[in-house]
Amino acid sequence: MPELPEVETVRRSLEPHMVGSRVVEVEARAVKLREGIRPADWHRRLLGTRVTALERRGKYLIAKGERAAALFHLGMSGRMVLRRPAEPRAPHTHLVLRFDHGIEVRFIDPRRFGVAVVLDLDRLDAHPGLARLGPDPLGGDVEGALQAAGRSRSPIRSVLLDQTVLAGIGNIYANEALSRAGISPLRRASAIAPRRVRALAEAIRAVLTEALEAGGTTLRDGGFVSAEGDGGYFAVKLEVYGRAGEPCLRCGGTIVRRALTGRSVFYCPRCQR
DNA sequence: ACTCGCCTGTCG
DNA sequence: CGACAGGCGAGT
Numbered sequence: 001m002p003e004l005p006e007v008e009t010v011r012r013s014l015e016p017h018m019v020g021s022r023v024v025e026v027e028a029r030a031v032k033l034r035e036g037i038r039p040a041d042w043h044r045r046l047l048g049t050r051v052t053a054l055e056r057r058g059k060y061l062i063a064k065g066e067r068a069a070a071l072f073h074l075g076m077s078g079r080m081v082l083r084r085p086a087e088p089r090a091p092h093t094h095l096v097l098r099f100d101h102g103i104e105v106r107f108i109d110p111r112r113f114g115v116a117v118v119l120d121l122d123r124l125d126a127h128p129g130l131a132r133l134g135p136d137p138l139g140g141d142v143e144g145a146l147q148a149a150g151r152s153r154s155p156i157r158s159v160l161l162d163q164t165v166l167a168g169i170g171n172i173y174a175n176e177a178l179s180r181a182g183i184s185p186l187r188r189a190s191a192i193a194p195r196r197v198r199a200l201a202e203a204i205r206a207v208l209t210e211a212l213e214a215g216g217t218t219l220r221d222g223g224f225v226s227a228e229g230d231g232g233y234f235a236v237k238l239e240v241y242g243r244a245g246e247p248c249l250r251c252g253g254t255i256v257r258r259a260l261t262g263r264s265v266f267y268c269p270r271c272q273r
Numbered sequence: 274a275c276t277c278g279c280c281t282g283t284c285g
Numbered sequence: 286c287g288a289c290a291g292g293c294g295a296g297t
Contacts, residue, residue, distance in 0.1 A: 001291035034279080034293070059292080076292055077281075092281085111280045113292060129293085154274065163293085170291055217291080221283065224291075241291095261275055264289085277296085284289085 001223050002059060002074045004137065004168030005211035006232065010080055011056045013227035017082055017103055018063060022050045025098035033112045034075060037094055041118040046070060046097070058133045058167030060115075062124065069121050073129065075113030081106050082227045105227070133167040137208055142166065143201040150189055150197060157185035157265050169204065172217055172241045175266050177203040179239040184272040185265040210237065240266040
């Protein structure tokens with residue numbers, strides 16, 4: 001579900017409630033996620049710790065504590081929410097951290113593709129998910145990253161989903177950036193002229209910035225919400241994602257959907273080449 | 274560089 | 286009922 005704008009939205013909504021606060025109670029279920037929750041780790045190493053920072057790297061969130069760090073990834077269906085202890089638990093609540101101010105942070109993940117793991121502070125960079133992340137599209141050199149990947153003969157959509165190239169882009173924003181840049185998601189990365197690579201870099205920055213300002217993309221299923229429970233309203237600005245069969249906003253032609261390596265691409269065949 | 278598997282939920 | 290879903294890594 002969550003890509004960079006959604007994860008950053010969650011980070012911002014959690015930050016004031018986590019940073020500077022102390023974990024006074026931990027409830028952790030031994031559940032198999034992409035990286036499973038080990039309750040003993042959470043109790044031994046995070047209970048009693050004050051959180052000093054909440055950072056995002058790509059689609060990962062890192063809560064740094066005084067003695068250890070907690071690494072989260074929301075996978076496809078993960079959520080982190082702020083709740084009062086008396087409020088009922090949503091199904092698939094796998095981890096609850098209660099803070100000294102009385103509010104709980106709950107990690108919920110029905111499909112269990114997420115990550116919630118305790119790490120040594122000095123071994124964060126050794127974590128396989130973090131070690132090979134490319135630059136952040138909002139802070140790093142997007143054009144340079146695309147140029148470096150520009151020899152690839154893979155379809156450009158696949159390159160944009162590669163987290164070692166740029167960290168944080170998922171299927172929605174890959175499709176949207178390509179729409180804005182007028183590039184077919186099926187085009188080989190190596191066959192994009194330099195000026196169009198520049199346009200794509202700008203489109204990536206723009207779409208992620210606008211989506212973040214909108215508080216992320218909440219589709220009709222309402223799957224994504226911030227930790228405060230708010231949906232984002234970028235869905236109304238989507239040009240192609242989820243719009244198969246609908247008219248292209250530019251040329252009036254029909255948006256098509258097709259499978260590419262198992263995942264959908266959406267594009268206007270007339271506007272995107 | 275693709276395919277598949279991991280899971281549950283929702284929509285047509 | 287099948288198709289599909291915002292991700293990712295193992296295996297080939």
